[in-house]
Amino acid sequence: MEQLEGTVLVGDSFEPISGRVVVEDGHIDAIEETETDSANIILPAFVNAHTHLGDSVAKEAAVGLSLEEAVVPPNSLKHRKLTGADRTELVTAMRQTLRFMQQTGTVSTLDFREFGESGASALREAAEPLAIEPFIFGSDELSVLDIADGYGASGANDDTFSEERAACKERGAPFAIHAGEPDATDIHPALDLEPDLLVHMVHAKQEHLDRVSDQSVPIAVCPRANAVLDVGRPPIPELLEHTTVALGTDNVMLNQPSLFREMAYTAKTFDVTAREVLRMATTAGAEIAGLDCGTIVPGKRAALTVLNGGSDNLAGSVDPVEAVVRRATARDVDRVVF
Structure with a gap:
């Protein structure tokens, strides 16, 4: 089991929540909403x-x-x-x-x-x-x-x-x-x-x-x-x-x-x-x-991109979705999970 913490862009609407994604056996087991100190932004691959x-x-x-x-x-x-x-x-x-x-x-x-x-x-x-x-x-x-x-x-x-x-x-x-x-x-x-x-x-x-x-x-x-x-x-x-x-x-x-x-x-x-x-x-x-990925919901394959939301480029961004789309670059990728 692996837990990824940060701001998670959840579901079809990419609703940002503070919490963690629990990954087990290559799939998203759960999404838990909780306070976290992590500045990471977790989005679908x-x-x-x-x-x-x-x-x-x-x-x-x-x-x-x-x-x-x-x-x-x-x-x-x-x-x-x-x-x-x-x-x-x-x-x-x-x-x-x-x-x-x-x-x-x-x-x-x-x-x-x-x-x-x-x-x-x-x-x-x-x-x-x-x-x-x-x-x-x-x-x-x-x-x-x-x-x-x-x-x-x-x-x-x-x-x-x-x-x-x-x-x-x-x-x-x-x-x-x-x-x-x-x-x-x-x-x-x-x-x-x-x-x-x-x-x-x-x-x-x-x-x-x-x-x-x-x-x-x-x-x-x-x-x-x-x-x-x-x-x-x-x-x-x-x-x-x-x-x-x-x-x-x-x-x-x-x-x-x-x-x-x-x-x-x-x-x-x-x-x-x-x-x-x-x-x-x-x-x-x-x-x-027909791929089993593309959104962060329980049961989906864990194909995720983790961005360093505290990078010099992304730090201070107000809206994480806007930041991902308009500002993020390859250098902001902290890790990929798939």
Whole structure:
């Protein structure tokens, strides 16, 4: 049994209480409200809702490039770098990124992994010695579903993906697809596939939002990556009115996979509350992937991030939720538990 003391952000509302979280056999056994001298802030571990970890072999290589030049297959800089990397180099680079994510409070990441079975197995290998568990959306070949958790499609303008969608339905595996990143032309075709997850939706209009709501399709947004690639801003407040919205950091070659940075950017750029943003970085991603974490309630898996609320950065903060979302950084992480 382990007891973590401090200000605990409890339940779906992240209500701050002074007390302790009792952890036993890897699960939250109890939450006890009591006075404590600890300045720590205890929150659910993050779930990064969209990454491309293979990009770890080419960090910052795409600075200044357009979306097509940077990441669009098959001739982008990203795909040339991935093709040129040997497996050892790829596994090492992805493991370093996963280790950074683990150290900064991320328990899982929903990753779009290129290059079929070999790509998915390389990511499994990279994660083997770590506690962080990637949820892999494989691509490029149907047989990837023997290794991956689901299928991740590049976009409905590139292919119909009807065969891949059918294979996912047959196996009971989730199907995810990019949509509405450079423009809106691929959103309706993507929704026609009845996906389990849409990524980006930067150019979503009301007609798209109505379909998203009718079909109950969750969305992963990546606002920092959208800004770097200059493709626009996702309508996050409107998306939140229609469906579950989760936060991702997208391509590692463009952005550090830090949900602290993503939360701060989102909270300061969009008309959303700190609690909505924290939910996007924790609960929403866990729900999409079917993970038993994302909130601090008894019975849930103990996937927790403990921040040093007395750090030079966080000391004196009035609202712990606002502090976590708008101010906290990787340096404030005291420990992770999962």
